[in-house]
Amino acid sequence: MKVKESGMPEEETWNDFFSPNHILKIMGLNKEVRDIVDFGCGYGTFTIPAARMVSGKVYAIDIEPEMVKETERKVRENRLSNVETILRYFVSDGSGLKDESVDYVMLFNILHVDKPEKLLREAYRILQVGGRLGIIHWNYDSTTxxxxxxxxxxxxxxxxxxxxxxxxxxxxKYELKPYHYGIVMEKRK
Ligand SMILES: C[S@@+](CC[C@H](N)C(=O)[O-])C[C@H]1O[C@@H](n2cnc3c(N)ncnc32)[C@H](O)[C@@H]1O
Structure with a gap:
């Protein structure tokens, strides 16, 4: 099932809310990070800059064919060869990725999902030991x-x-002004 309240506004409006490069640097992405997963990639707002920052592959998962298509279009436009898009319900069906196979999981603007623990357990399963989880979400503030x-x-x-x-x-924990916070956590064992 699709995460409730996870529909997207027009892309131009969405882009006004973030500085993706700045946020991804704060959240710890760099060339030392290899394979990563973007759960609910949307327009590819974070997928595309992340693909330029890491040294491995970006798995970009979304259930909306329109979002997957738009992310693929940007992958082509930017001549990136390290992004794999996946059309899939990740809450009910998981990511389909192997155990302990990735370095970083992005849960960006998605953790208001019905069963957050289930999604987090899936993130834990696919992360290798020492891997990191990055969460960003809207500030708990009704004026955003x-x-x-x-x-x-x-x-x-x-x-x-x-x-x-x-x-x-x-x-x-990080402040990602103007409207978001970020959390980075580790899988230790
Ligand atoms: C609020 S948007 C966030 C997009 C992106 N993470 C960002 O921050 O720019 C949430 C995205 O998750 C996707 N989504 C929602 N529920 C899903 C599910 N169960 N499986 C896969 N994708 C889902 C939606 O289609 C949407 O593109």
Whole structure:
């Protein structure tokens, strides 16, 4: 099933909310990071800059054919050869990736999902030991220009608790102004 309240506005509007390169650097992406997964890639807002930053492959998963097509279009336009798009329901069906096969998992603007622990356990399964989980989400503030309704919008402390219960530790929290926060956690064992 699609994550509720996960539809996208027009791309131009969405792009106004972030500086993806800046955010990805803060969230720890660089050439030392190899293969990564973008769960719910949307327009490829973060997939494309991430593909330029890491040394391995980016798996970009989304259930909306339009989003997958748009991400593929940008991959071609940018002549990238390290992005694989996957049309798939990741909440019910998982990612389809192998155990301990990737270095970094991006859960960006998606953790208001119905079963966050399930998604986090899937992230834990596919990450190798020493791998990292990056979460970004809308600030818990009803004045942000978009974002899920406050009833289902997670606070950063809640995201950390969910991730800890899936096995992640060492949370680091970042302010991603103007509208987001970021959390990076590790899979230690
Ligand atoms: C709010 S958008 C975030 C896009 C991107 N992560 C970003 O921050 O720019 C959420 C995306 O997740 C996708 N999505 C929602 N539920 C999904 C599911 N169960 N399986 C795969 N993709 C899903 C939506 O189609 C949408 O493109």
């Amino acid at each position: 220009p978009r974002g899920p309704p406050m009833e289902i919008r997670p606070k950063p402390e809640q995201c950390i608790k969910w991730a800890e219960s899936a096995g992640f530790d060492s949370p680091k």
